[in-house]
Amino acid sequence: MDTIRLGYPDILLHEASAAAVARVLEAHDLEVEYVPAALAALPALLDADAFDLLATAWLPATDAALLASGRMQPLGLLYRPRFVWCVIGAAPAAIGDLAASSALDRRIVVDAASPLACLSEAALTAYGLQAAGYVVERVDGAMALAWAEAGDASRIVPLSQPHGLLHAMRLRPLADPKLALGGEQEARLLLRRALRPTLDGDLIDELDELTLGNKVVSALAHAMRTGGMSAQAAAEAWQRGRLSPRA
Numbered sequence: 001m002d003t004i005r006l007g008y009p010d011i012l013l014h015e016a017s018a019a020a021v022a023r024v025l026e027a028h029d030l031e032v033e034y035v036p037a038a039l040a041a042l043p044a045l046l047d048a049d050a051f052d053l054l055a056t057a058w059l060p061a062t063d064a065a066l067l068a069s070g071r072m073q074p075l076g077l078l079y080r081p082r083f084v085w086c087v088i089g090a091a092p093a094a095i096g097d098l099a100a101s102s103a104l105d106r107r108i109v110v111d112a113a114s115p116l117a118c119l120s121e122a123a124l125t126a127y128g129l130q131a132a133g134y135v136v137e138r139v140d141g142a143m144a145l146a147w148a149e150a151g152d153a154s155r156i157v158p159l160s161q162p163h164g165l166l167h168a169m170r171l172r173p174l175a176d177p178k179l180a181l182g183g184e185q186e187a188r189l190l191l192r193r194a195l196r197p198t199l200d201g202d203l204i205d206e207l208d209e210l211t212l213g214n215k216v217v218s219a220l221a222h223a224m225r226t227g228g229m230s231a232q233a234a235a236e237a238w239q240r241g242r243l244s245p246r247a
Contacts, residue, residue, distance in 0.1 A: 003031045007051030010036040013162055016220035017078055018055040019231035020212055021189065023239055025053075028203045039113075046072055046190075053207075054190040061182055062115055072190035076208045079217050083116050083181040084161050084173035085123070088153040094175035095123060099132040103154060109147040110158045112138035119181045120158055126180035162214040164221035167246050215245035 004025055008018035015036065022032040037045055045051065047069050057063040058081050059074060066072060085095060085108070092101050108124070110116045120136045123129070139147075148157045148165055157171060165171060176183075189207060196204065212220075216238060223234040223243060237243040 002029075003033055005033045005035050005050070005052045007035040007037055007042075007045065007054045008056070009039050009042065011039070012164065012224055013160070013217055013221045014056060015231045016217055016224060016234060017187070017212065019235035020216075020220065020238065021053070021055045021078075021207070021210065022232070023235055024203070024206055024210060028200060028206075030203075042066055043068070049192060049194075051190075052192050052195050056187040057190050058185045059188055061185055066190060071193055073193050073196070074188040075191045075204070076189045076210050077186050078189070078210060078212045079162060079187045079214045080184050081187050081214070082161050082184045083119050084159055084176070085120075085181070086157040086159055086166075086171035086173050087155075088151065088170060088172070090172075092174065094177065095129075095180065096127050096177070098127070098134065098156070098174075099129055104156060105152075105154045106133040106135060108134060108136045108156055108158060109139055109144055110136060111141045111144040113141060114144075114160070116158045116160070116181075123176070123180035126178045162217035162221065164218060164225045167215070167218040167222040168226065213245070216243075219243055219245040 006018055006022055006025070008014040018034065025032050035051055043065055046066055049071065054072065056078055057066050057074070092098055098104065108120050110120050117136065117138050124134055124136060147155065148159065151169060159165060161173060220234045220238060220243065223229045223237065224231055229237070234243060
């Protein structure tokens with residue numbers, strides 16, 4: 001085949017990952033057709049064979065439904081995502097310490113459409129934070145992002161990791177020993193099962209070994225959001241060593 005349909009959830013960090021994957025495909029003389037899609041539409045699109053390759057699915061928890069049809073199979077391990085609450089500064093160290101902190105805003109402002117909304121409610125319960133006055137406020141995505149971008153040291157910032165803000169700001173994830181926010185997952189490619197026998201073995205091996213890492217994906221997303229770069233330009237800059245992840 002000469003063209004491969006590369007799907008991705010229509011979210012900045014997934015678009016960044018897809019562009020990095022496309023660099024590998026293009027190196028094998030494949031033309032890439034990008035197919036962005038809303039998260040809610042992904043299961044139906046996979047059932048309809050709308051994608052040859054999807055970048056990325058967060059497994060085993062967040063995107064488990066994408067494997068239900070059996071049409072797609074996981075490939076590779078691009079990075080290790082998780083959901084986090086972040087603060088600016090050295091204290092507190094963990095979510096369980098929040099109850100004793102008098103300096104922090106008690107509102108957990110989160111995108112209502114994100115898995116973080118339900119997970120944040122679960123974290124309040126797991127750590128008994130309601131008794132200390134903490135509440136989850138579900139807002140639209142733009143408002144949640146504006147809340148996070150303010151750089152207010154009194155705010156708790158719920159994010160997915162990786163995230164462009166983790167590259168741009170000195171945000172520190174709080175430890176979550178009870179895994180109330182779900183713990184670490186694996187960001188993997190999903191390959192259309194029927195397509196695999198038709199692809200070159202070297203390409204399969206290269207995709208299976210491709211590693212970006214959380215810090216690289218955060219840097220790619222930051223370059224796209226604030227640097228005015230397209231996903232393709234950011235991926236090329238990373239590949240050429242011109243885009244450095246924050247230490």
